[in-house]
Amino acid sequence: MGSLLLLGVSALLALAGCTLLALNQKQHVATVLGRGAQPPLGKATPATGWLLLALALIPSMLGDRPGFAVLYWLLAIFGSALTVVMLIAFKPGWLKNAVVPLVSKPEMKSRSVE
Amino acid sequence: MSESKPGFRPAMTWLHSWAGLVLGLLLMTIWWTGTLSVFDKEIDRWMQPETRIxxxxxxxxxxxxxxxxxxxxxxxxxxxxxxxxxxxxxxxxxxxxxxxxxxxxxxxxxxxxxxxLGDEVSLAASGFLYPMHYRLHSGAVGYIAVALATFMMMVLLVTGVVIHRKIFTDFFTFRANRKSRRSTLDLHNVTGTIFLPFHFLICLSGFAIFAGWYASIPLSFVQLADPENRAVELFYAADNDxxxxxxxxxxxxxxxxxxxxxxxxxxxxxxxxxxxxxxxxxxxxxxxxxxxxxxxxxxxxxxxxxxxxxxxxxxxxxxxxxxxxxxSPLRKTRTWLEGFHQVRFDHWPIRWLYLVAGLSGCVLIGTGFLFWAASRRRKEAAQPFKVRLVDTIAVGSITGLVLATGAFLVVNRVLPLDAAALGIERAGLEVRCFFYVWLLTFVHAAIRKQRAWMEQCRAIAVLAVSAVALNWLTTGDHLLAAIGKDLWPIVGVDLSLLSTALIAALAAGRLRSKMRQVEEAAVATHRRDMGSPSGAAGTVANRAE
Known part of the structure; x- marks a missing residue:
């Protein structure tokens, strides 16, 4: 078994990635951030989400043997996706608190990108 | 992809729902015992306290x-x-x-x-739950039944993808507060799509483990016809290399x-x-x-x-x-699949994630069952027997199975070490308890109809808490003591039992409040209709969904 800390970092990255991917969808943005809200990182949301999922492989690779690292990475992504589903359904406030720091300012940023 | 052929999707829907229904009980049994087997050695040490060294x-x-x-x-x-x-x-x-x-x-x-360490007086997980997972304690018939069920599970996964239209849009969607038919289907879709690669690979690797055994069935016929057959000899030589x-x-x-x-x-x-x-x-x-x-x-x-x-x-x-x-490289591919399926390696984070993935499979099968029953209840209100049969099987194979497992653990802690009855030894008594309790849950479901869900959830909560308490009473290893002794397997099983109790109690509470709403609505309708009890009963059945 590898380093728990690195595996934890990997799980957090996967969770963040799944959150962004979910918040790229209209109905979930509405549930979590309110009606009419935009995805937290604007147009960059899905790409950042996918990027975070890919990045999650790095700490798990650093923290474990390759065979375990890949298996752990995939399972951590599945687990994160399920966690995000349950958070949206039962505790959308928690997700909101997690992404609000991203939303308030970067909203302008994303506009400037446009 | 399916629109090109008219009727393809309806055909897949038909296959998916009927195969799911016929195999629901079997799939649930295999999936549940398989999920528990992820922690088989830990459950063993819980059920065989003499091994807590x-x-x-x-x-x-x-x-x-x-x-x-x-x-x-x-x-x-x-x-x-x-x-x-x-x-x-x-x-x-x-x-x-x-x-x-x-x-x-x-x-x-x-x-x-x-x-x-003393006599082995319980089959525990390695001797009972795990073999149940791959041969249902039924010898060759069990192996074949599990193989067919596994194959059909793969068919169900594929047809499920075909009939699920909005697979990407609904990827993160679980509308928990909608009507229960909607939220059941959401949960079915979510657990099915998120863990699809895992579920598929688990089925495939399950096949890989028994590949040699499956091949031996047709080969045994060849051998019957021609005992000297060289191909058969070569096959066994290669399989036992x-x-x-x-x-x-x-x-x-x-x-x-x-x-x-x-x-x-x-x-x-x-x-x-x-x-x-x-x-x-x-x-x-x-x-x-x-x-x-x-x-x-x-x-x-x-x-x-x-x-x-x-x-x-x-x-x-x-x-x-x-x-x-x-x-050989080919053998290594097979042994990779075997290792992936059997999780015998030491990696606790992955082991827990396997448990989550396994439980999501149970939820997938369970919600599929529930959705089918709910849809049927709408369509076939005129055939109460059919509806009741499906409901009974659903209750027995979802809450009933969990209940039987709880009883298996409780009876393990209650029976004295030298217990024996009717010529059956202690380990056998535990197994019989599992099966009799399971059977009773079906009878209970048939008698109590929709109430059975809530009552069995309550029973699960009671059994799970009792198991933890009995473990404390009979071995002294309560949570803190187990932590002090570094007995993490016992801590894990106890905490899982307590979480199960909590979830079951919450589910029972929710079911109770729902049933109350239905009853109140039924009384209101009954008063309005004045003297038409059949109409009221029909409403109850419809609303109970």
């Missing part, structure tokens, strides 16, 4: 263990021997010995002192110590794979004969995902290496 600082060798077994049976001459070496999750020696006088010995011995045997010489010879052979084998493997390698079992044939063979094996490495077939045969009298088996 701490790993000793100094482990005695396999040779000392054999000596110990021989002093127990001074009159016997050993003929063959099988020793499972201690590992992290199973911290003791397990010995199976056959003697010349056809007697046999089976024991679990302390790795530090060599003392016997790691296997080595030779005839006894008939002359006694001094046996060499096994510990150096184990060390030599571990060095060979370490050089081959570049990582630490531990042997997990020793097989000795023709013990004490000039042709004695000592096979040192490594089947489940703790530090690799894949299983192995590493096996080195030593001459028991001279210590010479007879064979040093290394799997």
């Amino acid at each position: 701490a790993a000793p600082e100094q482990r005695i060798s396999a040779d000392a263990i054999v000596e110990r077994v021989l002093t127990e049976r001074p009159d016997g001459t050993l003929s063959s021997l099988l020793i499972y070496l201690p590992e992290e999750r199973v911290p003791f020696y397990e010995v199976h010995a056959e003697f010349e006088n056809a007697e046999s010995y089976r024991g679990r011995l302390h790795p530090g002192t060599g003392e016997e 790691a296997y080595y045997s030779r005839e006894a010489a008939g002359e006694p010879a001094e046996m060499l110590a096994m510990a150096p052979m184990v060390a030599q084998a571990e060095t060979i493997w370490r050089d081959r794979y570049g990582v630490e390698a531990k042997a997990d079992r020793i097989d000795v044939t023709h013990y004490g004969d000039a042709n004695a063979v000592v096979e040192v094996r490594r089947h489940f490495p703790s530090n690799r995902t894949e299983a192995h077939r590493d096996s080195i045969n030593f001459d028991g009298a001279t210590g010479a290496v007879l064979t040093n088996f290394e799997a």
